[in-house]
Amino acid sequence: MQIRCFGYYKNMRVKKFLLVIVMCVGYGIVSLYTAYIMLKQREENHSAPNTRVLSRDLNSVNISAKHVQIWDVGNIGSYLWQDILQGKLPNTERNRWSQSALTLQGFSFWYRQSHNLQPKHAPHFIDDCLILAIDAHDKSTQQNAKAWMDYTLGLEHLLRIGLLVMGEVTCENDWLQPYLKLEKIKFVFLMYDSPIIDNKKVFAWPLGPTPEGNQDLQEQFKSLDISAPRKYTCNFIGTIYPKTSRQNIMDLSNDKVAQKCYFAWRNRFVQTQGKQSFSYQQVISDSDLTISPTCLNSECFRTYEAIALGSIPVIEDIVLPKNCNSTDSAPYALLKKSKAPVMFIKNFEKDLPTFLDEFEALSSYQKVRKRLSLLKWYIGFKMDLQKQFISIVQERFLNPSR
Structure with missing residues (x-):
């Protein structure tokens, strides 16, 4: 009886072993075929620069x-x-x-x-x-x-x-x-x-950060120490246009407080990418404040890049051009509607030096609290945008009557 039982269990083990081999071979064949198909699709996509067929993940x-x-x-x-x-x-x-x-x-x-x-x-x-x-x-x-x-x-x-x-x-x-x-x-x-x-x-x-530098911005945020003291009180890196508030900012470089800020000027616009983009964002992340004046339009990428890195934007509160007035709260109507903890100033020449003095007088703890408040608000702002986007897509794309 023991010999028969031993033979029975031995046969069972052999059958299971063979079954495992068959399953592995079958899985291997399927995997190889899948890999072949993926490689073939990859080759097709790369063989023609203007491909019209896209694989799906x-x-x-x-x-x-x-x-x-x-x-x-x-x-x-x-x-x-x-x-x-x-x-x-x-x-x-x-x-x-x-x-x-x-x-x-x-x-x-x-x-x-x-x-x-x-x-x-x-x-x-x-x-x-x-x-x-x-x-x-x-x-x-x-x-x-x-x-x-x-x-x-x-x-x-x-x-x-x-x-x-x-x-x-x-x-x-x-x-x-x-x-x-x-x-x-x-x-x-x-x-x-x-x-x-x-x-x-x-x-x-919202305009958001510049598309070319958004990926660098994400990497910069990963290394951000939110509670650490920042190297500069404020910063402005940009193009100076004559007879604009940007000229006033340039004049601030001789101010006592502004000497603790980082200023870099250029006479014509240059798109910043790669190392230049990362260096620009490093200065923002090293600054308590980022001065954000008007340009061709009141709204600019700089404002959102500063918010994302916890540097409070000091925004010139002027509608430019004059017909960019979607509501009475323009410019930056979305930020004002959501009560963004940023600073709006109507007259840079008159009020900016005073504001910088007042901010410089704050304790390190107060500055960190303001920074945390800005980053917390930004998380909620993006969540609200996602909800609005999904809601409108759902209503307009799934509702046959719309």
Whole structure:
């Protein structure tokens, strides 16, 4: 009996061993085939610079969720994707589409970013909802924006379109008016305070940090010591334009308090990227205050970069250009509405030196409290933007009557 039982268990072990081998071989074959398919798709994507076929990261997508694609064709959607929706920015390459995906509040969002691609290189897709992120801040960028608008409006299967637009710096946006009358256009999030913002179809959206430096900003924040004393009372790094408040800031460099600030001037605008961008952000993170004067428009990237790094923006509270008055609270209507703990000053020449003196007199503890208050507010501000964005997308994309 013992011999028979031993033989029985021995046969069982052999069968289990063979079963494990078969399963491993089968799994290996499936894995190899999957790897082959992925490599093949990768080769196809890299063989043509203007690829139209994009693979999907199935691990990031809820199949039952409503699919909404975000095409960032103006390089202005990274703040929405990374800071507001908390998505991961894809690796970018020139003349290619890059993509990332996330599931949020019942939606599967696909963020697709293009660099220097025209509508004829748009990816094929079968979804009926699309959010188009376009840059239209001047006449030259508006041509590309309209080309993408006309292309997407011509897609028969596309029933609902939302827009994220960097509006015209002058706040005129005349080119956008005809599109607002179209049934397919369900909503517009518009940067810069503009009279066409009605909170019915057109909603205000913050400018956010500069897209080129946003990734550097995230890395800078990781090394931020919030409670440590800061090296400078204030800073301003920027272009000086004659007969503007920026000239007044330059004159401040001789002031007793301002000597504890960091100033760097240039006579013409230069886009800061890479090491320059990181150095610029390092100065901001080393400063209690960041002076944020007007430029071509009242709103600027500097303000949001300062907030993100806990440096309180000192903002020139003047509407510029004059027709950028979406509400009586312009400029920075969104910040004022949400009671941002920043400083607004009407007259830099008269009031800025006094404010710097008063701030310098604060204790280190008081300065840290103000810094923490700013960062805490910013977290809530971004959460509120996410809720508003999801709510509008849900209402306009899922409600058949809209």
